[in-house]
Amino acid sequence: MSRKQQRGEATAEQLLDAALRVYAEAGDQGLTVGAVTKASGVSLGSLxxxxxxxxGLLNALLLRWLGRLLDELVEALRGTRTAHTGIRALVTAYLGFVQEHREAALLLHSSYADRAGMADGRRLRDAQEARLSPLAAWARTYVASGELAPLPPALIESLILGPVIGISRRWLSGVDDVDLDEAAVILPERIWRSVAAEPNREPYGRT
Structure with a gap:
């Protein structure tokens, strides 16, 4: 990589880091060109x-942190040997990410992210395909082995991550009745009950 390319990457990183700080302090309404250039020290032309x-900057920021979250979830699964322990690892990793990267988690769980997902969800998923594939493969493996219920992949994803996303949103909103450490202990077992295979149960949709 040339020095010019290195400088370009460093400038882009400065802008992304500054945008996250501004977003955390002022929300998407306060994320203006002027606020970001002032916080980053980077020129308007460079932005x-x-x-x-x-x-474009906010979309890049969203993809950057979504990718990092997915990387942590995939890494959490690597050391597991059963569907049950995999679910515990996913929940623990997700909630740990939210606590460690609160500013980024605010963006990932924001109304802006929701709107982006509704308007352009397929493109967002396609952009993260390399990271999503291992998660989908994990679910297929344990459905095939009989540990997970024979549900459509989208339902398994929703049953596992839906409660975790919900409790994360509540914590990020500032509601003081949420303890993420406690949730990391309780949620995995509750989620496991919703996705564990039932003996002699036919796949859903079959008659």
Whole structure:
């Protein structure tokens, strides 16, 4: 990589880091070109050169942190040997990420992220395909082995991550009745009951 390319990457990183700080302090309404250039010390021209617009910058920031979250979930599964322990690892990793990266978690669980997912969900998933594939393969493996219920992959994903996302949103909103450490102990068993295979149960959808 040339020095020019290295400088370009460093500038893009500065802008992304500054955008996250501004977003955490002021939300998406406060994430303006002026606020980001002031916080980063990077010129307006550089911002437009690297990201095209403030929306382009915010989309890049969202993809950056979604990728990091998915990387941590995939890594958490590597050391597990059963579906049961895999679910515990996923829940623990997700909630740990939210606690460790609160600013990024605010963005990932924001109304902006929801709107982006609704408007362009397929593109977002396609952009993360390399990271999502191991998670899907994990679920298929344990459905095939009979440990997970024979449910469609999208339902398994929702049953596992839905409660975790919900409790994360509640904690991030500032509600003081949520203890993520306690949730990391309780949720895995509750989730396991919802996705564990039932003996002699036919796959859903079959008659």
């Amino acid at each position: 437009y050169h690297h990201f095209g617009s403030i929306d």
